[in-house]
Amino acid sequence: MLSWAITFLVVALIAAVFGFGGIAAGAASIAKILFLVFIVLFLVSLIAGVSRRPMV
Secondary structure, eight states, rough: OOHHHHHHHHHHHHHHHHHHHHHHHHHHHHHHHHHHHHHHHHHHHHHHHHHHHHOO
């Protein structure tokens, strides 16, 4: 998931350099959404992993 966010970020940067504002804005918004989904899934898996550990 994080690799897709980074890919869209790179696409947005390249499109911005070449002057394609609409494509750059679209790719940047997709990258932001994917990054937020990645963070949420990471936190959920982190909490699930902590709760499954046996208390020693």
